[in-house]
Amino acid sequence: MSASDHLIPVVVSNVVEVNPIIKRFEFKHVNGDELPAFSGGAHIVVEMLDDGTKRKNPYSLMSSPFERDQYAISVRRDDTGRGGSKFMHEQVRPGMEMKISAPVNLFSLDLRAKKHLMIAGGIGITPFIAQMAQADKLGVPFELHYAARSVSQAAYMDSLADRFGDHVSCYCDDQGEGVDFETLLSSQPLGTHVYVCGPKGMIERVVETATHLGWPAAHVHFEHFLAPPVGEPFEVHLAKAGIDITVGAEQSLLEAVEASGTPINCMCRGGACGQCETAVVACDGEIMHNDHWLDEEQRASKQLIMPCVSRFRGKRLELDL
Amino acid sequence: MSESIIEESILSRPTYGTLKIVPGLAHYFLADASGAECVIRVVQELPRDMMEKVHILYVPTPGEAALITSLYAVGAKRFEHFPTIEEAVAKLGDWLSDAKMGTQLYLAGTEGLVGQGVAKGEECGLDHTAVQCEHRGSLARRVQCVHCKTMIEDVTTQPVKCPSCELLLFVRDHYSRRLAAFQGVCINAEDPTEEIEIKEVFK
Numbered sequence: 001m002s003a004s005d006h007l008i009p010v011v012v013s014n015v016v017e018v019n020p021i022i023k024r025f026e027f028k029h030v031n032g033d034e035l036p037a038f039s040g041g042a043h044i045v046v047e048m049l050d051d052g053t054k055r056k057n058p059y060s061l062m063s064s065p066f067e068r069d070q071y072a073i074s075v076r077r078d079d080t081g082r083g084g085s086k087f088m089h090e091q092v093r094p095g096m097e098m099k100i101s102a103p104v105n106l107f108s109l110d111l112r113a114k115k116h117l118m119i120a121g122g123i124g125i126t127p128f129i130a131q132m133a134q135a136d137k138l139g140v141p142f143e144l145h146y147a148a149r150s151v152s153q154a155a156y157m158d159s160l161a162d163r164f165g166d167h168v169s170c171y172c173d174d175q176g177e178g179v180d181f182e183t184l185l186s187s188q189p190l191g192t193h194v195y196v197c198g199p200k201g202m203i204e205r206v207v208e209t210a211t212h213l214g215w216p217a218a219h220v221h222f223e224h225f226l227a228p229p230v231g232e233p234f235e236v237h238l239a240k241a242g243i244d245i246t247v248g249a250e251q252s253l254l255e256a257v258e259a260s261g262t263p264i265n266c267m268c269r270g271g272a273c274g275q276c277e278t279a280v281v282a283c284d285g286e287i288m289h290n291d292h293w294l295d296e297e298q299r300a301s302k303q304l305i306m307p308c309v310s311r312f313r314g315k316r317l318e319l320d321l
Numbered sequence: 322m323s324e325s326i327i328e329e330s331i332l333s334r335p336t337y338g339t340l341k342i343v344p345g346l347a348h349y350f351l352a353d354a355s356g357a358e359c360v361i362r363v364v365q366e367l368p369r370d371m372m373e374k375v376h377i378l379y380v381p382t383p384g385e386a387a388l389i390t391s392l393y394a395v396g397a398k399r400f401e402h403f404p405t406i407e408e409a410v411a412k413l414g415d416w417l418s419d420a421k422m423g424t425q426l427y428l429a430g431t432e433g434l435v436g437q438g439v440a441k442g443e444e445c446g447l448d449h450t451a452v453q454c455e456h457r458g459s460l461a462r463r464v465q466c467v468h469c470k471t472m473i474e475d476v477t478t479q480p481v482k483c484p485s486c487e488l489l490l491f492v493r494d495h496y497s498r499r500l501a502a503f504q505g506v507c508i509n510a511e512d513p514t515e516e517i518e519i520k521e522v523f524k
Binding site for chain 1: 423450
């Protein structure tokens with residue numbers, strides 16, 4: 001069982017070009033029903049039927065948790081990826097029917113916080129737009145620090161500054177601006193929780209700086225969805241099902257397992273949640289662990305794999321599926 | 322003062338560790354006379370330039386001055402002492418209200434002091450992993466009468482008579498972190514005339 005087994009039929013109600021690389025997609029239930037409740041930081045999985053290939057990619061909800069007549073996501077186009085974002089940008093039009101999963105939240109606000117400190121890099125802004133709507137309504141102090149490469153790529157920067165005023169600070173690389181994490185994290189009142197979503201390097205710097213300054217781990221939250229990387233095709237044997245499958249170059253192992261009709265748990269499909277963790281029965285070769293879930297020891301053991309983002313190179317891989 | 326020995330009990334009953342300095346923007350200490358030596362032990366090992374980050378609150382035993390002198394001599398940025406745990410904990414709250422994330426809290430001494438320090442830290446937004454506790458001295462308990470909600474300090478006997486509602490209370494290992502108190506429940510509710518021997522057990 002997984003969240004994406006029970007998909008919700010929706011119609012694309014609007015497609016907005018936010019800037020040359022980012023588009024916003026809005027979805028309504030095909031029957032006009034209310035969509036499931038969610039909290040800021042939640043994501044949905046969008047199913048894409050692209051010329052025979054079925055892809056399911058996770059995207060953070062950016063619409064307000066208090067408005068359930070529609071959901072909104074923003075997608076950054078990645079021309080070097082597997083084609084999911086390209087499909088969204090090129091094929092998805094208003095009026096089209098699609099399927100999405102119910103929302104799942106792996107990046108929720110800790111409601112015990114006395115203050116929420118949000119740090120966004122690039123398209124990592126999306127979960128914070130929903131979180132700010134939530135924090136604003138709850139009346140809890142919050143602050144967003146939003147960094148982007150350039151003014152032209154900084155999606156929603158102006159509208160967020162208008163909507164949330166002093167709560168928002170913006171930084172653009174091409175203006176020579178950047179967030180001073182040491183100063184920022186040294187000046188937060190006791191009881192603050194920090195949330196970071198953005199490029200890997202940014203998440204690492206925030207986590208390292210906070211840890212070095214003595215922030216408790218429970219007050220530091222981050223989310224980094226990985227797109228399943230492309231790679232060489234490989235063969236896998238599914239021991240319980242007793243079948244061999246081939247994982248295509250632009251397909252993830254999870255997608256190949258699903259395509260074979262073999263049951264597998266999953267949720268985020270981006271290497272973060274841990275749901276698809278699968279035991280390796282035999283491995284003669286190298287597992288390319290691309291997830292954020294397994295620790296170094298588990299990776300080295302070659303006994304576990306995260307099929308949503310990880311791949312294999314070698315003679316034989318046999319999984320407990 | 323010898324090290325604490327607390328028997329294993331239910332999960333609710335707090336256990337304590339040994340103070341050790343961890344990375345932090347500021348280090349706050351709260352101790353009573355039995356815990357003073359723990360503070361001196363860890364603070365003495367810090368480099369001089371770290372003392373700017375050290376803040377110490379102390380509750381001395383009445384009439385005692387030697388430990389006040391020793392604690393003063395470690396050279397903390399701030400050192401204050403108060404006659405009661407209540408006043409020292411209130412001061413800790415004042416200090417923590419201006420404190421920043423990265424603050425570490427160290428508590429040493431009797432369970433009443435440690436428990437009230439933990440509760441104050443939590444109230445001020447400190448995560449429990451940023452609070453270290455070392456138990457020293459008496460095992461006397463701070464007990465809440467669950468019937469009339471009176472707090473009874475320094476309980477050493479089992480059972481104990483509530484000074485307010487006069488019920489005879491069985492002192493449980495069941496502990497409230499929020500109240501920093503063990504729970505005292507009427508031991509002879511079925512038959513109030515039942516005589517129960519009162520023994521000194523929390524020494």
